[in-house]
Amino acid sequence: MIIKQSHYALDWNHVQHFNHDFEKEPKLTGQDGEMEIGEKYPKMDRGDAMKKLLIVLFLFLLCGTNFGFKSDNIVEASEKDISLMSHEPQDSKELMFQDMLMLFLLPHINKKIDEIYSNLLNYSPEVYPYFIEVKNVHRVDGFRGFHFLMTIEINPTVGPHIPVGKDLLTFDISPRNPKNVKLLT
Numbered sequence: 001m002i003i004k005q006s007h008y009a010l011d012w013n014h015v016q017h018f019n020h021d022f023e024k025e026p027k028l029t030g031q032d033g034e035m036e037i038g039e040k041y042p043k044m045d046r047g048d049a050m051k052k053l054l055i056v057l058f059l060f061l062l063c064g065t066n067f068g069f070k071s072d073n074i075v076e077a078s079e080k081d082i083s084l085m086s087h088e089p090q091d092s093k094e095l096m097f098q099d100m101l102m103l104f105l106l107p108h109i110n111k112k113i114d115e116i117y118s119n120l121l122n123y124s125p126e127v128y129p130y131f132i133e134v135k136n137v138h139r140v141d142g143f144r145g146f147h148f149l150m151t152i153e154i155n156p157t158v159g160p161h162i163p164v165g166k167d168l169l170t171f172d173i174s175p176r177n178p179k180n181v182k183l184l185t
Helices: 010-019 045-062 072-085 093-117
Strands: 002-005 007-009 029-030 033-036 132-138 147-152 165-172 181-183
Touching: 002 029, 093 132, 093 147, 093 165
Parallel strands: none
Antiparallel strands: 002 007, 029 033, 132 147, 147 165, 165 181
């Protein structure tokens, strides 16, 4: 390859043969003194550059997929680590009964929340059963009695689950009440 700059000409192979310090750019000496050519390496055509780029991408993808071999040990270790690190609550009968009870109480809760926030908001906030926490349950008539006082904490939301407050409601749940439910506070 011949590199030309103004009236100087240099054969790249000739410079490479005599210049053992490849870190520096080849230099020419001319009538103006010492002059740098400006390129460290000869230019590649686009086809060679694309081939090298495709080879690098292929090697990157190959390394990213464990060279095409499935490693069950790595996957199992990752799943064990995730299960140890995750603090997801386990489903239980108690939680299922609580969720069912919230579904039955939801119309009463929504009615009271509408009353509370009617003067504060332009529209009623949403109450989701999973944003209700049972704070206290008391069996009034003793063991196996069917009269309960239950206090719950509600987090009503607007829009994309933006909380607007926390409210405590106490329900009297008994067969003596009309529809078995009476809101106390």
